[in-house]
Structures are given as structure tokens and as C-alpha cells.
Amino acid sequence: MLKALGYFIELLKGTGITARHFVVNMWFHTVNLVGIKTKRKGAVTIQYPEQKKELAARHRSLHRLMKREDGKPRCVACMLCATVCPAECIYIEAAEDPDLEIQKYPSIFVIDLKRCCFCGFCVEACPEDAIRMDTAKIDLAQTTPEDLVFGLDKLLK
Amino acid sequence: MTDIGILLIKIVLALVWFLVLTLYLTWAERKESAVIQDRIGANRASIFGIRILGLFQPFADAIKMIFKEDFVPVFSRKFLHTLAPFLSFFFVAITIAAIPFGDDIRIAGKTISLQIFDANIGLLFVLAMLSLGIYGIILSGWASNNRFALLGSIRGAAQLISYEVALGLSLVGLIMVYPSLRLSEIVRAQGSLLLGFFPAWGVFLQPLGFIIFLFAALAETKRVPFDLPEGESEIIGFFAEYGGLKWGLFMMTDFMEIIIVSALLTTLFFGGWQVPWLSTAGFEFPWGWKWHLGPWLVTALEVAAFNIKVFIFCWLQILIRWTYPRLRYDQLMDLGWKLLVPLSLLNILGTAIVMSL
Ligand code: SF4
Ligand code: SF4
Numbered sequence: 294m295l296k297a298l299g300y301f302i303e304l305l306k307g308t309g310i311t312a313r314h315f316v317v318n319m320w321f322h323t324v325n326l327v328g329i330k331t332k333r334k335g336a337v338t339i340q341y342p343e344q345k346k347e348l349a350a351r352h353r354s355l356h357r358l359m360k361r362e363d364g365k366p367r368c369v370a371c372m373l374c375a376t377v378c379p380a381e382c383i384y385i386e387a388a389e390d391p392d393l394e395i396q397k398y399p400s401i402f403v404i405d406l407k408r409c410c411f412c413g414f415c416v417e418a419c420p421e422d423a424i425r426m427d428t429a430k431i432d433l434a435q436t437t438p439e440d441l442v443f444g445l446d447k448l449l450k
Numbered sequence: 451m452t453d454i455g456i457l458l459i460k461i462v463l464a465l466v467w468f469l470v471l472t473l474y475l476t477w478a479e480r481k482e483s484a485v486i487q488d489r490i491g492a493n494r495a496s497i498f499g500i501r502i503l504g505l506f507q508p509f510a511d512a513i514k515m516i517f518k519e520d521f522v523p524v525f526s527r528k529f530l531h532t533l534a535p536f537l538s539f540f541f542v543a544i545t546i547a548a549i550p551f552g553d554d555i556r557i558a559g560k561t562i563s564l565q566i567f568d569a570n571i572g573l574l575f576v577l578a579m580l581s582l583g584i585y586g587i588i589l590s591g592w593a594s595n596n597r598f599a600l601l602g603s604i605r606g607a608a609q610l611i612s613y614e615v616a617l618g619l620s621l622v623g624l625i626m627v628y629p630s631l632r633l634s635e636i637v638r639a640q641g642s643l644l645l646g647f648f649p650a651w652g653v654f655l656q657p658l659g660f661i662i663f664l665f666a667a668l669a670e671t672k673r674v675p676f677d678l679p680e681g682e683s684e685i686i687g688f689f690a691e692y693g694g695l696k697w698g699l700f701m702m703t704d705f706m707e708i709i710i711v712s713a714l715l716t717t718l719f720f721g722g723w724q725v726p727w728l729s730t731a732g733f734e735f736p737w738g739w740k741w742h743l744g745p746w747l748v749t750a751l752e753v754a755a756f757n758i759k760v761f762i763f764c765w766l767q768i769l770i771r772w773t774y775p776r777l778r779y780d781q782l783m784d785l786g787w788k789l790l791v792p793l794s795l796l797n798i799l800g801t802a803i804v805m806s807l
Contacts, residue, residue, distance in 0.1 A: 297789050304774070307773050307774065308769060308770065308773050310773075311486045311769055311772060311773040312769060314485070314486050314487070314488065315482065315485050315486050315769065318485045318486075318488060319485055322485070335485070335488075335490075336484070336485070336488050336489050336490045337488050337489075338488075338489050338490040340490075
């Protein structure tokens with residue numbers, strides 16, 4: 294019986310906590326609704342498509358391939374990114390470049406975003422700093438799977 | 451003829467009140483839980499881009515449910531499977547008939563009580579209908595032919611039967627204090643004053659009875675601290691094989707039970723439509739002030755008071771639902787049989803002793 298009374302007090306305490314949250318948040322909601330600006334808001338919600346949170350400086354988003362000064366891809370088709378990629382979603386076909394300094398360039402460079410897990414290993418593996426994930430594009434959903442296979446044309450944009 | 455007309459109007463009005471409140475209780479539940487958890491809650495449902503705090507959400511939900519596939523599994527018993535949700539819905543919807551919304555009103559020399567069915571066993575009627583609701587649950591579990599649904603319905607039946615005992619016993623003290631089972635008379639009796647200034651509400655005369663009734667009634671609504679029949683994290687519950695509108699009926703039954711429990715708590719323990727110190731002529735404060743009000747204003751105040759009390763209890767029940775984790779099954783049975791039933795017997799004994807003094 295005494296134990297039950299103890300539980301009962303704890304129950305009341307718990308209700309007190311949720312009730313406090315309700316009252317405090319409701320107060321800020323009401324105050325904001327009538328137009329008074331407060332530093333604290335009634336909810337921590339971010340209304341996503343309209344309101345966007347600022348991305349962190351070291352976030353990882355859609356990949357892009359860097360270009361040289363003359364517009365050709367900086368990538369030398371060394372296959373390091375394709376090797377390190379845990380999702381095996383990078384496919385590269387190398388071709389010979391007439392410039393002896395460069396020697397190779399990717400004739401086909403495909404990232405299959407359906408499989409990419411956005412780990413960022415490809416960026417870290419690249420010796421030429423040719424691939425980066427800093428486009429700030431995070432809403433990548435598409436209606437067909439083919440649209441998620443990014444080739445050279447899209448990656449170089 | 452006019453009598454039947456009045457009765458029909460009353461039934462329609464009461465059902466509209468009940469269903470609209472049920473519809474918006476789903477909205478209130480989502481919003482209240484959101485506010486409790488520092489969120490905003492459903493606010494995107496819109497008509498032509500207008501979205502007033504998501505007030506159209508219940509309609510969006512209703513439309514979604516109506517157009518969902520009405521799926522009946524091949525292994526179920528078709529007739530009983532279809533009957534079950536309607537049965538549980540019906541037995542809850544019918545209880546509204548016995549709830550008094552306000553004092554009698556007079557139109558053209560006719561006295562009309564704001565209650566559909568003023569039976570002298572009103573309280574028993576409500577309790578009986580609420581317990582008949584179990585049949586919907588048992589039937590749904592049985593007819594689904596699914597062991598998880600059956601588990602849920604067995605749990606539900608065991609839980610409801612256990613708490614039925616405490617629920618009934620907790621009200622015996624109340625019936626002793628206001629010697630009547632007629633809900634309108636219980637409400638009228640609560641209009642008198644204790645010691646000349648204190649409203650004689652049930653909660654002041656039967657505090658222990660109120661707490662036991664609250665717990666037992668919460669168990670009757672089968673919502674979270676007592677949601678063993680549903681148990682969504684383990685067995686999905688008695689409506690595992692339901693979808694679309696039939697599932698919606700079960701959900702509506704849940705919300706209607708909240709409203710009925712709130713209405714019962716209001717009627718039995720918080721003076722129903724009584725406003726403290728308000729009589730048919732207007733306010734008469736115990737310290738001698740008088741404030742005359744017209745009969746229509748008085749009726750409006752009373753109905754408003756009833757509604758506000760019901761809203762407060764709905765709010766409280768949603769708060770409780772979003773505060774506590776679920777009880778384990780043995781804890782549930784312990785609470786019912788080892789705590790609430792003895793306490794309610796004690797309450798009857800105490801009431802009897804005090805009354806015989
Ligand atoms: S981010 Fe990770 S998974 Fe995606 S392409 Fe780069 S290495 Fe592969
Ligand atoms: S690691 Fe860099 S240079 Fe090597 S193939 Fe990948 S993108 Fe090209």
C-alpha cells in the first residue's frame with residue numbers, strides 16, 4: 294500500500310513534467326500567434342521545405358568533379374575512389390590522354406547514387422582533389438531510378 | 451408527434467456533437483502530444499492553400515480511410531469480421547443518450563430535458579453499454595483468425611472484466627451519497643451547497659471514489675498506460691487484420707470512449723452542467739450578491755460549463771496517454787485486483803460509516 298502511494302506520487306510528478314511542457318510551450322505559441330516576438334519558441338520544429346537549416350561546413354552532399362583550367366576533368370582515372378568505395382557505386386573507364394603529364398582521363402565516370410551511402414571515402418581517397426562532396430544539394434530524390442545515376446555530364450556541372 | 455420530433459432533434463444534435471468532438475479529438479491529440487514534446491504537430495492539411503493550424507487534418511484522415519482498400523483476409527470469418535467494428539462503435543455511440551447536457555428548458559409551455567434518454571437506471575445503462583463494447587473486441591480477435599489478434603482480444607477481455615469490477619464498486623459510494631441512479635438527479639443533487647457555500651460535487655464528497663474511477667475508466671478506454679489489448683510494439687492487437695474504414699471505426703471508438711469517460715467524470719464527480727452558485731434565476735453568491743440572468747443565458751452557461759469540463763478531462767486523458775509507459779500485464783492485474791478493488795471496498799465502508807454517523 295505504501296509502495297503504491299510512492300508510485301502514485303511519482304505518477305503525479307511525471308504528469309507535472311508533461312503538463313509543464315504543455316503550458317510553457319502553449320504560452321509561447323499563443324504569444325507568438327498574437328504577434329509578439331520572443332527569443333524562445335514554442336517548438337523546436339523546422340518547417341523543412343520552406344525553412345532550411347544551414348548545413349555544417351563539413352557536410353557531405355551530392356558529388357561534383359573538379360575541372361582543370363582548360364575545362365577538362367581534373368580526375369586522372371587512378372581508380373582509387375572506385376576501389377575504396379564501400380558501396381561499389383563508382384564506375385570508371387579510363388582513356389589515354391595525349392598530355393604526358395596527365396596520361397589518363399576518365400572517358401566514363403558514373404556514380405550510382407542509388408547505392409551511394411555518402412560516406413565520403415571517395416573524396417578522401419582522391420590524390421588529385423578531383424572529387425568533392427560540397428554542392429549542398431541534399432534533396433536528391435527522383436521519380437525514376439535512372440535519374441539517380443550521375444554521369445560525367447552531370448558531375449562536371 | 452411533436453414529442454417524437456423533439457426526440458429526433460435531440461438525437462441528431464447529440465450525435466453531431468459527439469462525432470464532431472470525436473473528429474477533432476484526433477486533431478487535439480496530435481496537437482497536444484506535439485506541444486508536450488516541443489513539436490508543432492500536423493499542420494499541413496490545407497484547402498486551397500489555407501491551413502488553419504491543421505484543422506482540416508481530421509477530414510484528410512477520414513478521406514484517406516474511406517478510400518483505402520477494405521481488406522478482409524481469406525482466413526477470417528467474413529460476417530463476424532465485418533460486424534465487430536460496428537458493434538464496438540455502436541455500443542459506445544449509444545451511451546451518449548444517457549448523458550445530461552444541461553438543465554430542463556421551457557419552450558412554448560413544454561419542458562424539454564437536454565438529455566435523450568432520462569432513464570432511472572441511467573448510470574447502469576452507461577456502464578452496461580461500455581462493458582458490452584468488449585464484444586466488439588472479442589469478436590474482432592476471434593473472427594480475424596489470427597493468433598496475435600486473438601491474444602490482443604483475450605488480453606482486452608481480461609483487462610476490461612477486471613477493471614469493470616473496480617469501476618462499478620467505485621461508484622457505489624457515490625450512489626449512496628446521491629441516492630439515485632438517474633444521471634439527471636445525480637447532477638441536480640450536486641447543485642446543492644455544502645456548509646452553505648461549497649458546491650456539493652462528487653469529487654469533494656468521494657475523493658477516493660473519484661481516483662479509483664479515474665484509473666478504472668482509463669483502463670476501460672484501452673489507451674496507453676493500459677493499452678495491453680493493442681500492445682502495438684509486440685502484438686499489434688485485436689485490430690491487426692483490419693484496415694481502412696473498419697480500422698477507423700475502432701480508432702473512433704477509442705476516441706469516443708475518451709469523450710464518454712470525460713462526460714461521465716464530469717457528470718458524476720464534477721457537477722455535470724452545474725456552475726457553482728448558478729441557479730435558474732441567475733448567480734446567487736454565498737456572500738449575498740445576486741446577479742439576475744435570463745433563462746436562456748443560464749442554459750447557455752450550463753451547457754458551456756458541461757462542455758468545458760468535458761474538454762478539460764479529454765485534455766487530461768491525452769496528457770496521461772502521452773506521459774506514461776505501458777504497464778506490464780501482471781502489474782496491470784495487480785493494480786486492478788490488489789489495489790483498486792480493495793480500495794473501492796474501503797471507500798464503500800468509509801462512506802457507509804460517515805453516512806450512518
Ligand atoms: S560517398 Fe562513399 S559510397 Fe558514395 S561514392 Fe563516395 S565512396 Fe562511394
Ligand atoms: S580518386 Fe580522384 S583521380 Fe582517382 S579516379 Fe577517383 S576521382 Fe579520379
